[in-house]
Amino acid sequence: MTPLTYTLVADGPSDRCLEPIINWTLAQAMKPSAALIDSQFADFRDTPGAPRRLDERITRAVEQFPCDLLFVHRDAERDSPERRRDEIAEAIRDVGLAHVVCIVPVRMTEAWLLFDEPAIRRAAGNPHGTVSLNLPAASRFEVLPDPKQVLGDALLMASEAKGRKLRQFQRDISMLKHRVAELIEDFTPLRRLSAFQAFEHEVRAIVEAFR
Incomplete structure (x- = not known):
């Protein structure tokens, strides 16, 4: 084909x-x-x-x-x-x-990546982390003033990184956002x-x- x-x-x-x-x-x-x-x-x-x-x-x-x-x-x-x-x-x-x-x-593309917490944790390299990511309810995705910041903060929290590792992680945020999208297998929740x-x-x- x-x-x-x-x-x-x-x-x-x-x-x-x-x-x-x-x-x-x-x-x-x-x-x-x-x-x-x-x-x-x-x-x-x-x-x-x-x-x-x-x-x-x-x-x-x-x-x-x-x-x-x-x-x-x-x-x-x-x-x-x-x-x-x-x-x-x-x-x-x-x-x-x-x-x-x-x-x-x-608002921004990142609003479409906030619904999958496991994908965010996996992209952050800490899939079994338990720290709260403070992700908003799906009903608020389209009214968030800065989804880019929300996703970036969620990735940082999910990583639980500190010190030098945290600084490196911050430099890689843009790449990691793309990784979140790659890890999501089903975008059905976006239909709301x-x-x-x-x-x-x-x-x-x-x-x-x-x-």
Whole structure:
């Protein structure tokens, strides 16, 4: 079976942690077929004249990472998800790619990784730890002012690291957030979040269009 190739254009390199979420959502939408998925992350950090505006990054991504499906991520942060979606629609207007999915978590991507405490503990290298991580209830994920900080603090607490080991751990936080996403096997709990519902609806509509 020919794989479905997608490219992710994200706000920043740490948002690569969206890839496991995208892969799971695509696989769910493609059932009962076996999902062969090839992912690409549009990272321009080491590219001379790296594009900065969203439309420029999308255009460069389509040129350098040809794909069947483009995912464009923008955190809502202090704006409404609707405004972010309008920004994406404007940015892709002249790209000429038929299949584009918006990913707009309310506030930040990290809100989508807070539901799996065992994955956080495993990513922190202390799977059998018992210290409380003070994780918020799922009903609060979309109203947290800074999910990035909440996840970072949870990883630090889960590690129970001290001294030099703690300082090294703090430097690795971005990488460990991606590890949390990799360790989560089932993202079903995200279906209670409005932003994920909108994302999954778009993915299913695109998959049906492919069929």
